Amino acid sequence: xxxxxxxxxxxxxxxxxxxxxxxxxxxxxxxxxxxxxxxxxxxxxxxxxxxxxxxxxxxxxxxxxxxxxxxxxxxxxxxxxxxxxxxxxxxxxxxxxxxxxxxxxxxxxxxxxxxxxxxxxxxxxxxxxxxxxxxxxxxxxxxxxxxxxxxxxxxxxxxxxxxxxxxxxxxxxxxxxxxxxxxxxxxxxxxxxxxxxxxxxxxxxxxxxxxxxxxxxxxxxxxxxxxxxxxxxxxxxxxxxxxxxxxxxxxxxxxxxxxxxxxxxxxxxxxxxxxxxxxxxxxxxxxxxxxxxxxxxxxxxxxxxxxx
Numbered sequence: 665x666x667x668x669x670x671x672x673x674x675x676x677x678x679x680x681x682x683x684x685x686x687x688x689x690x691x692x693x694x695x696x697x698x699x700x701x702x703x704x705x706x707x708x709x710x711x712x713x714x715x716x717x718x719x720x721x722x723x724x725x726x727x728x729x730x731x732x733x734x735x736x737x738x739x740x741x742x743x744x745x746x747x748x749x750x751x752x753x754x755x756x757x758x759x760x761x762x763x764x765x766x767x768x769x770x771x772x773x774x775x776x777x778x779x780x781x782x783x784x785x786x787x788x789x790x791x792x793x794x795x796x797x798x799x800x801x802x803x804x805x806x807x808x809x810x811x812x813x814x815x816x817x818x819x820x821x822x823x824x825x826x827x828x829x830x831x832x833x834x835x836x837x838x839x840x841x842x843x844x845x846x847x848x849x850x851x852x853x854x855x856x857x858x859x860x861x862x863x864x865x866x867x868x869x870x871x872x873x874x875x876x877x878x879x880x881x882x883x884x885x886x887x888x889x890x891x892x893x894x895x896x897x898x899x900x901x902x903x904x905x906x907x908x909x910x911x912x913x914x915x916x917x918x919x920x921x922x923x924x925x926x927x928x929x930x931x932x933x934x935x936x937x938x939x940x941x942x943x944x945x946x947x948x949x950x951x952x953x954x955x956x957x958x959x960x961x962x963x964x965x966x967x968x969x970x971x972x
Contacts, residue, residue: 666679666735666762667679667735668735668765669764669765669791669819670818670822671764673735673736673823673824673825673826674825675700676700678701678735678736679702679704679734680696680701680702680704681703681705681706681730681734681736681738681757682696682703682704682705682706682716682721682738682739682740683705683706683707683730683737683738683740683741683757684738684740684742684771685707685712685716686712686742687801687907688740688770688797688906689740689741689770691805692770692804692809692830693705693716693721694719695804695829696826696830697719697720698719698829699829701826702722703716703721704722704724704729704730704733704734705721705722705723705730706723706724706727706729707723726755727750727751727755727756727760728756728757728759728760729760730757730760731757731758731760731762731765734765735762735766736765736766736768737757737761737765737766737768738769738770739757739767739768739770741771742908743771743914744773744774746771747769747771747777747781748777751767751781752780752784758784758785758788761785761788761790763789763790764790764791765791766785766790766792766819766822767781767785767793768793768795768826769781769792769793769796770796770797770811771796772796772846772911772914773794773843774843774918775794775814775841775843775847776840778792778794778839778842778843779839779840781794781839782815782839782840791815791819792815793814793815793819793823794815794841794842794843795812795827795842796811796842796846797810797811797812797830797831797846798812798846798849800893800906801907802893802906803831804830804906807830807831808831808832809830809831809832810831810849811827811831811833812836812841812843812846813827813833813834813836813842814836814839814840814842814843814845815838815839815842820833820835821835847915847918850912850916851916851919853957854912854915854937854944854957855936855937855940856891857894857958858940858943858960858964860888860890860894860895860898861961861963863886864878864895864898864961865964865968874899875896875899878891878895878899894958897956897958898958903952903955903959903962904955904956905954905955905956905957907956907957909944909947909952909956909957909959909960910947910948910953910954911957912944912957913944916944917941919934919937920934920937920938920941943963943964944963946966947959947960947962947963950963950966
């Protein structure tokens with residue numbers, strides 16, 4: 665029993681696979697289980713799977729094993745190299761996925777890799793959607809993620825019941841466009857986090873009550889979703905990760921780094937994003953790469969001699 669594309673997705677029959685059960689992935693997978701879907705999961709560290717197993721998920725031995733038991737396999741891992749290995753490797757998802765099955769990569773990865781996976785999947789009569797997300801750990805837990813889907817529009821619509829469990833999906837174009845949308849999103853989020861950090865540091869140095877400052881400006885032009893998600897965390901020095909700072913460096917790098925031999929017509933000069941990447945790289949250099957990206961305020965504080 666199963667529902668390969670285009671058989672309608674439904675909790676009673678559709679078999680879901682999930683690979684990548686960290687801060688974001690575990691919450692997203694849990695929402696699918698809560699909606700009644702049967703999940704098969706894989707983790708390189710089986711101890712991380714215990715919570716999802718307690719909710720009913722089955723633990724598989726490999727990505728290939730997950731794929732063989734699933735109609736749709738979601739991935740939420742760290743880096744493009746992880747995606748390549750898990751999807752295209754000899755024991756990867758595409759070595760076990762049945763015809764009509766689909767891969768949905770929610771990792772923030774590279775558009776070129778998303779297009780490569782799409783082409784390989786189609787060659788095996790399978791489908792691939794690149795669908796990175798934004799909204800952090802809170803959005804993942806509450807099912808309020810923004811989901812940027814690239815690939816075949818019909819397949820995205822087929823998957824909508826699953827996306828609806830996790831947030832709001834928008835089909836943004838062909839394969840790779842989901843990842844390009846996420847990179848643009850990260851350029852904007854990073855700049856907002858930097859601006860919020862500098863505003864808070866300035867306000868504190870000027871003698872303002874920083875919480876009162878945030879309350880005063882949040883309904884004006886300075887207000888933002890970034891302020892709502894991260895303002896109190898920055899003030900309270902709560903740097904627990906929804907997404908690692910090192911991932912922000914990765915995402916910004918995919919937007920600003922010029923690759924030798926690449927398509928020069930697609931090179932975009934983004935001086936603000938490049939500076940932003942350097943400051944987030946400062947977090948990594950300070951040993952804080954596995955803190956949340958809201959920890960960027962610590963870099964601005966260090967520059968200003970605060971907290972030493």
